[in-house]
Amino acid sequence: MKDAFGAPQSLLVLGGTSEIGLATARRLIARRTRVVRLAGRPSPALTAAADSLRALGADVRTVPFDALDTASHEERLGKVFAEGDVDMVLLAFGVFGDQARDESDPVAAARVAQTNYTGAVSAGLVCAGALQAQGHGSLVVLSSVAGERARRADFIYGSSKAGLDAFAQGLGDAMHGTGVHVMVVRPGSVRSKATAGLAEEPLATTPEAVAGAIELGLRRRSETVWVPGSLQMVMAAVRHVPRPLFRRLPV
Amino acid sequence: MRAISGYTVTSMAVETRVLDEDCRAISGWGRTAPTLARVHRPRGHAEAVEAVLAPGRRGLVARGLGRACGDAAQNAGGTVLDMTGFDRVLAVDTAAGVVACEAGVTLHRLMEALLPFGWFVPVAPGTRYMTVGGAIGADVHGGNHPVSGSFGRHVTALELLTADGRIRTALPGTPLFDATTGGLGLTGVILSATLRLLPVETSLMRVDTERVPDLDALMTRLADGDGDGESRHRYSTARIDLLARGADTGRAVLTRGDHVPYDALPRRHRARREPLDFRPGRLPVPPPRVPGVPLGRTTVGFLNTLWYRAAPRAATGRLRSLPAFFHPLDGVPHRNRIHGPEGFVRYRFVVPYGQEDALRRIVRRIADRGLPCFPAVLHRLGAGGPGPLSFPLPGWSLALGLPLGQPGLGRLLDALDEEVAGAGGRVDLAEDSRVRPEALAAMYPRLDEFRALRAALDPRSVLTSDLARRLGL
Numbered sequence: 001m002k003d004a005f006g007a008p009q010s011l012l013v014l015g016g017t018s019e020i021g022l023a024t025a026r027r028l029i030a031r032r033t034r035v036v037r038l039a040g041r042p043s044p045a046l047t048a049a050a051d052s053l054r055a056l057g058a059d060v061r062t063v064p065f066d067a068l069d070t071a072s073h074e075e076r077l078g079k080v081f082a083e084g085d086v087d088m089v090l091l092a093f094g095v096f097g098d099q100a101r102d103e104s105d106p107v108a109a110a111r112v113a114q115t116n117y118t119g120a121v122s123a124g125l126v127c128a129g130a131l132q133a134q135g136h137g138s139l140v141v142l143s144s145v146a147g148e149r150a151r152r153a154d155f156i157y158g159s160s161k162a163g164l165d166a167f168a169q170g171l172g173d174a175m176h177g178t179g180v181h182v183m184v185v186r187p188g189s190v191r192s193k194a195t196a197g198l199a200e201e202p203l204a205t206t207p208e209a210v211a212g213a214i215e216l217g218l219r220r221r222s223e224t225v226w227v228p229g230s231l232q233m234v235m236a237a238v239r240h241v242p243r244p245l246f247r248r249l250p251v
Numbered sequence: 252m253r254a255i256s257g258y259t260v261t262s263m264a265v266e267t268r269v270l271d272e273d274c275r276a277i278s279g280w281g282r283t284a285p286t287l288a289r290v291h292r293p294r295g296h297a298e299a300v301e302a303v304l305a306p307g308r309r310g311l312v313a314r315g316l317g318r319a320c321g322d323a324a325q326n327a328g329g330t331v332l333d334m335t336g337f338d339r340v341l342a343v344d345t346a347a348g349v350v351a352c353e354a355g356v357t358l359h360r361l362m363e364a365l366l367p368f369g370w371f372v373p374v375a376p377g378t379r380y381m382t383v384g385g386a387i388g389a390d391v392h393g394g395n396h397p398v399s400g401s402f403g404r405h406v407t408a409l410e411l412l413t414a415d416g417r418i419r420t421a422l423p424g425t426p427l428f429d430a431t432t433g434g435l436g437l438t439g440v441i442l443s444a445t446l447r448l449l450p451v452e453t454s455l456m457r458v459d460t461e462r463v464p465d466l467d468a469l470m471t472r473l474a475d476g477d478g479d480g481e482s483r484h485r486y487s488t489a490r491i492d493l494l495a496r497g498a499d500t501g502r503a504v505l506t507r508g509d510h511v512p513y514d515a516l517p518r519r520h521r522a523r524r525e526p527l528d529f530r531p532g533r534l535p536v537p538p539p540r541v542p543g544v545p546l547g548r549t550t551v552g553f554l555n556t557l558w559y560r561a562a563p564r565a566a567t568g569r570l571r572s573l574p575a576f577f578h579p580l581d582g583v584p585h586r587n588r589i590h591g592p593e594g595f596v597r598y599r600f601v602v603p604y605g606q607e608d609a610l611r612r613i614v615r616r617i618a619d620r621g622l623p624c625f626p627a628v629l630h631r632l633g634a635g636g637p638g639p640l641s642f643p644l645p646g647w648s649l650a651l652g653l654p655l656g657q658p659g660l661g662r663l664l665d666a667l668d669e670e671v672a673g674a675g676g677r678v679d680l681a682e683d684s685r686v687r688p689e690a691l692a693a694m695y696p697r698l699d700e701f702r703a704l705r706a707a708l709d710p711r712s713v714l715t716s717d718l719a720r721r722l723g724l
Binding site: 001002003004005006007009031032085132133134135136177178179180219220 | 274276281283284285286287288309321322326327328329593594596655656660661684685687688717718720721
C-alpha cells in the first residue's frame, strides 16, 4: 500500500534497465519500497540492475518482458500481479532510435513506434486493469517533451511519445474514480548514457531529477509532471509557435 | 455476492464497464491515499453476516464516520462495511448508568440521549462524531486518561461478528475482547456494545485555563495537576504553540476541567433550570475544495498567537458548555478540508514518563523546522489497556496535525518515529497513514500476539484493511 505521501511499498518497472526507472527505484527504496520487479528482456544489464537495487536492501526479481511481444504481456505481467499487490507501475521502456538512419529504414522506424507506442499501449492496459482490480495503485508513464511538438530532429521518436502521451491521458481519465492514479511524466532531454557526448539541449535534466519529480508527483497525486517544472511554461509557448517559424528554430 | 462479482475484474484488460454504484474512492479523515472499495451498508445482523461470509477476494473492514486520519477504515479493491446503519440505542439502565447500543451509534447521539438522564460518555475524545464501534476499535482516549483510562475499559460486553460468520459475545478479560479494543476492526465487526457511563449532575464544565510559557513549565503543571491519586481535575489538555520561536518555544494554553455538581452552580444561573441541556451549535460548511494550503506557517502562527494571547493568564472556575470544552472544533463540519487539497497527516505518539528528554528533542526538531502544526495537543496518559495494539501507555502523548505539503515532512516523521521507538514509546495506529512497517515491532511489543490471534481467528484474512496490508498486521 502507498502511504500518505504516496510512497509505494512495491514497484514494477517496465523497462528494467531504464536509467530513469532505476533512479526512481533507488529513490523510492530509500522511502518505503521493499519489493521491486524489474521487467525487461533478459540480459546481463538487467541482472546487474537487479543486483544494484538488491544491494540497497530491496527484494528484487527480474521478469522477462519484451515490449514488442504484445501477445505475452497479459500472461507475463499477470503473474507479477498474482504474486501480490503492486502499488506502482513505472512504464519506463522506450527506444530513442537513430533518426537519421531510421528515416531511410522504415522497418527500424516502425520498431521505434512499436516499442514506444504499441508496446506501451498493451502493457499500460494490462497494468491498468490489474491495478483497477486491486482498487489502488499508480501507473506512472514516462512520456517526453518531444511528444508535445514534433521536431525535425526527432519526429519518429517524438510521434511515438505523442501517441503514448495521448493514450496515457485518456487512460488517466478512464481510471478517474477507480482508485487508480495515472501520471504522465514529461521530462526534457535527459542526460544519460544514451546522450553522452551529444550536445546538450536547453532545459536538460537528469534521471535523478526525474525520479525526484515522480516522488513529488506521487505525493500530490499529480496527473502531469514536467521535468524541469519550467518546461510547462516553455512548452505552452512553443506549442503555439507558427510552423514556418518553428521549422527555423534551432531546436 | 452478486455485486462483487460484477466488480472484480476477471480478465486483465481494462473493460469499459459501469462500476458498481456502491464503489467509491475512500480515504481517511486526512484525505490521503484514497483507494476504491465497494461500500456496503448492512441494515441488520443478517446482512452483516452475509457480507462477512461472502467477502470477495480482498476482504472487508468495518467503517464508522471515517474520523480516523489514516487508512484504518479503507480496503482497496474489497468491501467496506458502512456501520452507520447500526444506530439504535438498545437499552439504558438509568439507575446503574449502563447503556447497550449498536456499534454505529455516535458519541454525539449518546450524549444527546443520555445527558437528560444525568449520564455522560466515560471517555471524551477530541470529537464526538465517532461511532462506538470506532471508539472501541481505536481504543480512543481523552483528556481524562490518567483517571479513566481508554474507551475499552468502560465496555462491559460487546457483540463481535468474526470472520467465520459467527456472532460472539466478548467479555472483558478474554483474549478476543482485549484484542478487539484497539484492534482496528481486524478481529471482527463490532455489532453492539455495552458501556458503563459517567454520572454528571449538569452539562457544564468548570474550567481552569492558564498560559504556560514553555514546555518544561507545561510538563510540571500537567504533572501536579493530576498527580498522586488526588486528582484535582478530571480532564486536562494543553495546546502547544510549536511555531513560537526562541524562549517562547513550547508555550501553551493549559485547559483543565471537571463536571460541575448542581449545587456548585451560581445562584440564578440559567443552568439551574435546565442543568442537563445539550445543544451544540454548528457553523456553515466550508466549500468542497479549499485551494492552496490555507493553513500555512503564517496562518497557523497567527492562530496560535491569537489562541495564546486570547487565553487568560490564569483563570479558574469559569463555566463552559460540554461542546465548548471537549470539542471546540466540532462546530465546523468537514473541518478536514481546511488543510487543503493534498490532505494532512495526524502524528500522535506517546513517550513514557522518564523520557521527557525525548519529548523535548522532538518538540525542538518540529519547532526548528517551523512546521505549521494545527493543532498540537499534549496529554498525560495513565496505565494502558489490555489490547495488544491499544495505543495508550503511561507517558506524554502529543498529537500533531500536519499538512502534507511541507517539504521533507515524510523523512522528518520517519526520524521522529525512531526517536519515539527508541524512547520506548509508540505511534497511534488508528491515526497513522505513514509509519514504516519495520518500526512497528519496537513500538508494539505484543504485535506477534495480535498476529497469532488474528491468524487463528481469521486464517483467510477476511477482515483486512489498507492499514493491515501496509503494516502487515
